[in-house]
Amino acid sequence: xxxxxxxxxxSIDTAVVPSRDATYRIAVxxxxxxxxxxxxxxxxxxxDFHDATYDPYTAAEADIKVAAAEYPGRDMRVExxxxxxxxxxxxxxxxxxxxxxxxxxxxxxSWVPVGEEG
Amino acid sequence: MAFGTATISTNSxxxxxxxxxxxxxxxxxxxxxxxxxxxxxxARTAVAADTALSTEVExxxxxxxSTVTTTNTGDTYQVVGTITATATRxxxxxxxxxxxxxxxxxxxxxxxxxxLASGDSLQLTIKEQLT
Numbered sequence: 001x002x003x004x005x006x007x008x009x010x011s012i013d014t015a016v017v018p019s020r021d022a023t024y025r026i027a028v029x030x031x032x033x034x035x036x037x038x039x040x041x042x043x044x045x046x047x048d049f050h051d052a053t054y055d056p057y058t059a060a061e062a063d064i065k066v067a068a069a070e071y072p073g074r075d076m077r078v079e080x081x082x083x084x085x086x087x088x089x090x091x092x093x094x095x096x097x098x099x100x101x102x103x104x105x106x107x108x109x110s111w112v113p114v115g116e117e118g
Numbered sequence: 119m120a121f122g123t124a125t126i127s128t129n130s131x132x133x134x135x136x137x138x139x140x141x142x143x144x145x146x147x148x149x150x151x152x153x154x155x156x157x158x159x160x161a162r163t164a165v166a167a168d169t170a171l172s173t174e175v176e177x178x179x180x181x182x183x184s185t186v187t188t189t190n191t192g193d194t195y196q197v198v199g200t201i202t203a204t205a206t207r208x209x210x211x212x213x214x215x216x217x218x219x220x221x222x223x224x225x226x227x228x229x230x231x232x233x234l235a236s237g238d239s240l241q242l243t244i245k246e247q248l249t
Contacts, residue, residue, distance in 0.1 A: 009247045010127045010225040017239040
């Protein structure tokens with residue numbers, strides 16, 4: 001006798017991996033803007049951290065290039081050395097793929113990507 | 119039939135599943151992943167009798183196979199493949215096959231359009247659970 005409960009079920013999930021690299025122009029905002037700082041590294045939250053390709057930078061903003069495959073979901077973190085203190089900022093992605101402002105825990109520094117080039 | 123969204127265990131896949139229980143199966147694993155762009159234009163919805171995609175594009179990729187757990191331990195065959203678009207593609211169908219070209223179909227799917235730019239890739243995770 002056949003068992004009516006037996007069978008099979010198929011499913012499919014898809015995920016687009018964009019090919020286009022992006023350049024994020026990131027500016028440090030807040031009361032300490034303009035003080036000496038160095039962009040230290042930027043990395044994606046998922047799947048792995050990534051040391052971005054850039055030189056130590058001491059201006060108020062910097063272009064950080066991130067390969068498309070390394071920012072799935074455009075969810076990034078950037079770590080900045082400010083006044084010799086390590087600061088880690090986490091982005092809050094917007095629905096449209098842009099990045100909202102992020103800040104450190106006490107609000108003394110924040111950064112915001114001000115542009116993205118495809 | 120109008121275009122619709124469906125993911126189907128084809129009749130061919132069921133034959134493959136039975137065959138591969140043999141001591142010496144004659145069919146091979148349906149691990150090749152394919153995508154296509156023709157389902158909407160052909161007003162096609164995936165059905166059990168499917169044998170091919172409407173308009174297959176790009177080369178099939180040999181996916182990464184595993185068994186995973188959906189309900190009971192190891193009850194699901196999974197294959198993951200990533201296909202890169204060599205031109206702008208409006209993808210609306212995908213399937214697994216047991217060969218890099220032609221071959222026997224496994225799972226057949228039609229789905230809402232996914233727009234790919236040239237160079238973009240589509241990662242497809244296809245599962246077949248035995249229930």
